[in-house]
Amino acid sequence: MEKYKGFFVFVEQINGKISEVGLELLSKARELADEKGTYVAGILIGNFSENTAEDLISYGANKVFLFSEEKFKYYYSLVYSKLIVYLVKKEKPEALLIGATPLGSDLAPRVAAQLETGLSAHCVDLRLGKDGVLEQVVPGFGGTMMAVIICPEKRPQMATIMPGVFKKHKLNRMDGNVVRETADISEEDFVPHVVEHRIKEMKTTPLNEADVVVCGGYGIENKENWKLLEKLAEILGGAIGATRPAIDEGWADEDIMIGQSGKIVKPKLYIGAGISGAMQHVVGIQNSDVIVVINKDINAPFFELCDYGIVGDVNKVLPVLVEKTRKKLFK
Amino acid sequence: MPQAVVCVKPIPDPKHWDKLYLDHKTGVLRREGVPHALNPPDKHALEVALQIKDEFSWDVAVVSMSPPDTVKILRETLAMGADRVYLASDKAFSGSDTLATAYALSELIKKKIGLFDLVVCGSMSLDGSTSQVPAQLAHYLGVPHVTHVTKVETDDAKSFKVVMDFKASEMIVECKTPLVLSVTKEVNLPRIANVMGIISSENKPLEVVSATDINADLYKVGLDNSPTKVKELFIPEIKRKKEILKGGDPEDIVDELLDKLHETGVL
Ligand SMILES: Cc1cc2nc3c(=O)[nH]c(=O)nc-3n(C[C@H](O)[C@H](O)[C@H](O)COP(=O)(O)OP(=O)(O)OC[C@H]3O[C@@H](n4cnc5c(N)ncnc54)[C@H](O)[C@@H]3O)c2cc1C
Numbered sequence: 001m002e003k004y005k006g007f008f009v010f011v012e013q014i015n016g017k018i019s020e021v022g023l024e025l026l027s028k029a030r031e032l033a034d035e036k037g038t039y040v041a042g043i044l045i046g047n048f049s050e051n052t053a054e055d056l057i058s059y060g061a062n063k064v065f066l067f068s069e070e071k072f073k074y075y076y077s078l079v080y081s082k083l084i085v086y087l088v089k090k091e092k093p094e095a096l097l098i099g100a101t102p103l104g105s106d107l108a109p110r111v112a113a114q115l116e117t118g119l120s121a122h123c124v125d126l127r128l129g130k131d132g133v134l135e136q137v138v139p140g141f142g143g144t145m146m147a148v149i150i151c152p153e154k155r156p157q158m159a160t161i162m163p164g165v166f167k168k169h170k171l172n173r174m175d176g177n178v179v180r181e182t183a184d185i186s187e188e189d190f191v192p193h194v195v196e197h198r199i200k201e202m203k204t205t206p207l208n209e210a211d212v213v214v215c216g217g218y219g220i221e222n223k224e225n226w227k228l229l230e231k232l233a234e235i236l237g238g239a240i241g242a243t244r245p246a247i248d249e250g251w252a253d254e255d256i257m258i259g260q261s262g263k264i265v266k267p268k269l270y271i272g273a274g275i276s277g278a279m280q281h282v283v284g285i286q287n288s289d290v291i292v293v294i295n296k297d298i299n300a301p302f303f304e305l306c307d308y309g310i311v312g313d314v315n316k317v318l319p320v321l322v323e324k325t326r327k328k329l330f331k
Numbered sequence: 332m333p334q335a336v337v338c339v340k341p342i343p344d345p346k347h348w349d350k351l352y353l354d355h356k357t358g359v360l361r362r363e364g365v366p367h368a369l370n371p372p373d374k375h376a377l378e379v380a381l382q383i384k385d386e387f388s389w390d391v392a393v394v395s396m397s398p399p400d401t402v403k404i405l406r407e408t409l410a411m412g413a414d415r416v417y418l419a420s421d422k423a424f425s426g427s428d429t430l431a432t433a434y435a436l437s438e439l440i441k442k443k444i445g446l447f448d449l450v451v452c453g454s455m456s457l458d459g460s461t462s463q464v465p466a467q468l469a470h471y472l473g474v475p476h477v478t479h480v481t482k483v484e485t486d487d488a489k490s491f492k493v494v495m496d497f498k499a500s501e502m503i504v505e506c507k508t509p510l511v512l513s514v515t516k517e518v519n520l521p522r523i524a525n526v527m528g529i530i531s532s533e534n535k536p537l538e539v540v541s542a543t544d545i546n547a548d549l550y551k552v553g554l555d556n557s558p559t560k561v562k563e564l565f566i567p568e569i570k571r572k573k574e575i576l577k578g579g580d581p582e583d584i585v586d587e588l589l590d591k592l593h594e595t596g597v598l
Pocket residue numbers: 142216217218219220221242243244245246257258259260261262263273274275276277278279280281294295296297300312313314315345457
């Protein structure tokens with residue numbers, strides 16, 4: 001067990017760009033590694049220049065293992081998992097962290113199965129136990145229950161972590177080096193065959209970084225009220241989020257869903273309007289500094305979880321809130 | 332006849348999760364009064380297989396690993412149109428994590444079904460929501476996997492064209508059998524069992540097997556042999572002010588709110 005050293009992070013690329021969650025995990029790995037007196041390594045697979053790899057050093061990596069070839073540009077689960085398994089067997093890290101993105105949650109279990117090691121999913125926190133074992137906090141039953149998962153006997157300890165739970169942190173100075181790697185991959189591993197790769201047009205929402213998040217639920221009732229909510233977010237210089245039903249109604253795009261199956265946010269101020277407060281949503285916002293809830297039903301569970309609650313109808317409250325906030329901020 | 336296998340997991344019914352509670356003395360999760368239900372995404376997985384059956388006359392077998400009293404719940408898959416069910420149920424399996432579950436399911440498939448063309452899973456089980464079993468099962472079965480599938484098309488039921496939704500991008504993937512797919516709820520609308528289905532399900536085979544029946548390696552299943560362990564369960568403690576601003580006039584309430592936010596320093 002002592003042979004296994006270092007915190008490794010698989011840094012995913014999303015359409016050729018380094019993913020935010022990869023940087024967040026490097027920063028967290030740095031913190032854990034410092035606590036344990038060990039090192040951090042990033043794993044980068046794709047078609048990258050060394051400059052990109054060097055960027056990871058400033059987020060905390062002592063080493064970056066770079067698999068860069070044209071044929072690695074697109075994700076193939078068998079190919080990516082073989083590269084990682086090859087590296088892990090050679091370098092023997094004590095932990096391997098992967099973002100709980102769609103790609104990460106496709107890749108990680110295949111890697112863990114090949115290594116016959118443990119893997120926890122969708123972690124919302126990581127910490128070291130007294131014995132130095134990695135404690136992985138995962139939500140169960142839609143966030144109504146939390147479990148601390150450990151992997152005491154197998155290495156590496158593997159986890160996928162929700163984007164947004166850790167803050168990325170750029171360091172002023174860091175020493176590190178890039179190590180070029182390659183492994184034997186046969187043509188047969190490039191299956192199933194990807195015939196088309198469509199990049200979806202998405203407005204990039206700075207939800208993860210916003211200081212203020214205004215979120216709407218089913219109780220917003222209509223598109224007009226939704227526009228008002230967007231206005232409020234704009235005035236507050238924040239971002240807008242939505243619950244699942246609000247997205248189903250077509251008021252907002254899927255990529256701004258907040259909660260267990262969407263984004264995790266921790267702004268200074270969160271305002272939730274027309275939202276009942278289901279745990280699946282609440283897990284995504286519970287680390288906000290201040291939570292404001294607007295709901296017409298005094299029995300809505302969200303009132304039990306808020307700092308300030310307004311019992312009222314959004315049709316009446318929202319227009320006033322928008323106007324008064326505007327006046328307050330732009331006197 | 333080509334063979335589809337659908338992985339179905341009975342879970343504590345999400346409608347009754349408010350009745351779950353943690354025994355603080357023992358740290359054990361109590362489920363009294365919480366009935367089982369089919370994991371909702373797995374109905375979409377079954378529907379994928381049933382549509383292929385309807386068009387190309389495949390055989391559809393359902394496999395599951397869960398306690399013996401979930402037999403009733405699994406009958407629902409027969410009423411929907413599955414041909415048979417294999418339930419692996421054994422004390423030796425209890426406490427299995429995803430890796431151990433995937434191993435047990437792979438042995439169940441190998442021993443009871445043998446050759447297969449397609450294994451269809453749900454995208455995640457709602458209780459644990461790991462989304463890990465499908466890829467791990469594919470590893471043990473020695474076949475490729477595709478997850479996050481939102482569309483399945485085929486002309487001949489030999490090669491499949493599926494859409495894999497990665498949120499920021501979408502991949503159109505051509506796959507050949509055998510393989511494992513995991514599908515999201517966008518993929519279809521599951522059928523509802525009708526009376527004929529329910530009646531005919533009574534005569535369809537539902538076999539409950541033990542770990543030894545399928546020769547599962549007992550050192551690879553159950554709590555003791557799962558690489559991950561639950562160290563602790565806890566209910567997230569949420570400490571909030573819970574100040575409710577009442578009063579009739581929205582103008583006054585909003586003023587009060589803005590003052591409070593100003594005092595706390597967030598505005
Ligand atoms: C596995 C799983 C994962 C999930 N993941 C997520 C997730 O990531 N994110 C997510 O959001 N959901 C998720 N859900 C869904 C979640 O369980 C809830 O259904 C959802 O959060 C409820 O959204 P809501 O509060 O907008 O709607 P509702 O529960 O319908 O609540 C609407 C609220 O608006 C109030 N209201 C109505 N009209 C007005 C009005 N005029 N003025 C003021 N208030 C009004 C009502 O009193 C009510 O409380 C998930 C569910 C499952 C099973």
